Amino acid sequence: MVAALSPPRILPNGDAAITVEFSRTIDEEANRRVLALDKLVASAGLTAVTETVPTYRSLLVHYDPLQIGFDALGDKLTELALQPLPEAKAARRWRIPVAYGGENGIDLEDVAKALNITPDEVVARHVGGDYKVAMIGFTPGWSYLSGLPSSMQMSRRQNPRLLTPPGTISIGGIQTGVQCLAGPSGWHLLGRTAVRTYQLGRDPTFLLEPGDAITFAAVDEKTFAEQDRAAEAGEFVAELIAS
Amino acid sequence: MSKLIVTSVSPGTSVQDVGRFGAQRYGLVPSGAVDRLAMAAANALLGNTLFAATIELGPLNSVFTAKGGAVRISLTGATRPADIAGTPVAVNTSVTLADGESLNLGVARAGTFGYLAIEGGIRGEPMFGSLAVNARAGLGSPYPRPLQAGDELLVATASSANEKRIDLPAPVEGPIRVVLGPQDDEFGDAKDLFLNSDWKISATSDRMGYRLEGPVIKHLHGHNIVSDGTVNGSIQVPGNGQPIVLMPDRGTSGGYPKIATVISTDLGRFGQTQPGRAFRFKAITMAEAQAEYRAFAELLQSLPGRVHDSNILMLDIKALLSANVAGVAVSATDDNTWQARLPANAHD
Numbered sequence: 001m002v003a004a005l006s007p008p009r010i011l012p013n014g015d016a017a018i019t020v021e022f023s024r025t026i027d028e029e030a031n032r033r034v035l036a037l038d039k040l041v042a043s044a045g046l047t048a049v050t051e052t053v054p055t056y057r058s059l060l061v062h063y064d065p066l067q068i069g070f071d072a073l074g075d076k077l078t079e080l081a082l083q084p085l086p087e088a089k090a091a092r093r094w095r096i097p098v099a100y101g102g103e104n105g106i107d108l109e110d111v112a113k114a115l116n117i118t119p120d121e122v123v124a125r126h127v128g129g130d131y132k133v134a135m136i137g138f139t140p141g142w143s144y145l146s147g148l149p150s151s152m153q154m155s156r157r158q159n160p161r162l163l164t165p166p167g168t169i170s171i172g173g174i175q176t177g178v179q180c181l182a183g184p185s186g187w188h189l190l191g192r193t194a195v196r197t198y199q200l201g202r203d204p205t206f207l208l209e210p211g212d213a214i215t216f217a218a219v220d221e222k223t224f225a226e227q228d229r230a231a232e233a234g235e236f237v238a239e240l241i242a243s
Numbered sequence: 244m245s246k247l248i249v250t251s252v253s254p255g256t257s258v259q260d261v262g263r264f265g266a267q268r269y270g271l272v273p274s275g276a277v278d279r280l281a282m283a284a285a286n287a288l289l290g291n292t293l294f295a296a297t298i299e300l301g302p303l304n305s306v307f308t309a310k311g312g313a314v315r316i317s318l319t320g321a322t323r324p325a326d327i328a329g330t331p332v333a334v335n336t337s338v339t340l341a342d343g344e345s346l347n348l349g350v351a352r353a354g355t356f357g358y359l360a361i362e363g364g365i366r367g368e369p370m371f372g373s374l375a376v377n378a379r380a381g382l383g384s385p386y387p388r389p390l391q392a393g394d395e396l397l398v399a400t401a402s403s404a405n406e407k408r409i410d411l412p413a414p415v416e417g418p419i420r421v422v423l424g425p426q427d428d429e430f431g432d433a434k435d436l437f438l439n440s441d442w443k444i445s446a447t448s449d450r451m452g453y454r455l456e457g458p459v460i461k462h463l464h465g466h467n468i469v470s471d472g473t474v475n476g477s478i479q480v481p482g483n484g485q486p487i488v489l490m491p492d493r494g495t496s497g498g499y500p501k502i503a504t505v506i507s508t509d510l511g512r513f514g515q516t517q518p519g520r521a522f523r524f525k526a527i528t529m530a531e532a533q534a535e536y537r538a539f540a541e542l543l544q545s546l547p548g549r550v551h552d553s554n555i556l557m558l559d560i561k562a563l564l565s566a567n568v569a570g571v572a573v574s575a576t577d578d579n580t581w582q583a584r585l586p587a588n589a590h591d
Contacts (some may be wrong), residue, residue, distance in 0.1 A: 011424050011426075012422050012423070012424040012425060012504070012529055013424065013472070013477070013504060014474045014475075014476055014477070014504035014505070015422055015504075015507055015532035015535070015536050019424075019425045019471060019472065021471070024468070024469065025469060026469050038268075050264060050265075051264055051265050051266075051267055051268065052268060052471040053267045053268050053496070055469075055470055055472055055496055056469050057469050057471065058472065059472075060267075060470045060473075060474075061263075062267070062474070063538070064547065065536045066537060066540055069530075069533060070529045070533065106577050112307070135470070136268065136269050136270045137378070137470060137472070137494065137495045137496030138270055138271050138494040138496055139379060139494065140266075140269060140270045140271045140380045141269060141270055142270050144470070146287065165315045181379065181380070181381075185377070198269065198270070198271075200370065200381065200382075205266075205269075205355065206266070206269040206271075210268065
């Protein structure tokens, strides 16, 4: 049974970008439509489109207003968004090693207390999740993942930290994330990975793509230190377990 | 080859060009000059390609010194006193620094960012097609950070071209124009309050975002939305109701509702608005905004045709004006107090 797709909202985002909004909330179906439209736009040969930015619920389409106007591009994007979704095919899947707790994950104990479980159980639940890169944004390589088990969902910190370490693995609300660069964050820090989702001079510079599937694996601090050196030298460290 | 030495430098000074595009989907923001018209004008003065890398100058004092040969430069953007060994240098002109000479830049009087272009451009390793500094991402060349005293830029030795001036259209006055959305429906009557109030830019603003001070803009449904994509000029409203206008070093996505977006044409003018100075916003239609976009693109392309040889009369008037506002005693009857020196290579 195929239900008719509802048209997205075509929203102005200044005079050189359109937001194609499928949902106002985090919604797996909306994210699937975002990623499908992203692929369609890339293959549709729209020369006026300069770049696209997929997010959880919308696709931001940057365009050149000298080549096409808002209404004409909005109509074209609506038409593409209403095309039947392709069969969901298996995404490539990465295994990302994480050193949980201790200095690497300073909020693990507090998260365990808040959830009324042991720190080991927090790690077991996080490792047990099946995740997808819903979007990459904010700073280079910051990958927002959907699929956090509902038993781990909790609101963000009251006081965001101004500086959190590179490679931080954290949870916030119904999401979990892989952060690449040091930076501010209001999420709960569970651990760190040696994986660089963004690394200059490496091919590819950006490791993850929106739509990629992710599995986490716990490693000890010694392994983390070894992997960190390898990653610094340009190795992926993340393992491609399905492609 | 010559060098341009950063002898001393204002905070907020960095190499910027038109920015790097194509990787916003990975969280990498384009960066690039705040005032593209001024940046392009600086390049046009020297015959560079319009979007070659320039030095975006912060608002305080800076000194740049030529070393190993003469260096031809141009200055545009914020109005400020400038001189070479006491001889005034006017904004919107080119000038040549002889080996060992320094360009002294004073505090910006009108505007925030100046642009210093160098004949032949700045040498560096482009990353994603751009030399623009994005300090957070470790990008930018020759230095992946704002400039510091002691930095050296490799540059071409000056040609013997005539010095130039550029005639720019009179600055646009009036409110900063916006297109409403994408989340203007998250605001009720607050939309009118936003459009009908005076705003000031906070002193805590930077190339990531300009914080605005004014009435509290209330949301209809709270200040958390699910993150979506941002653009230069996005006006997001966080929980405290004080809008933030996102600038070229913004995050590529954000989780606050965006009430409106500054039109591309007005981004540079907005970016040059000095902290504490009152201004307003005005909503225009998409059709009007895109007509402005086309007109702005035509203005940029017209810049090379607006460049003329500096003539002596022009220099004198500019020197007089510059000397006057800089507070130097000037006598209208004694031209020794305001006479600009002749360019070293003046043929006319």
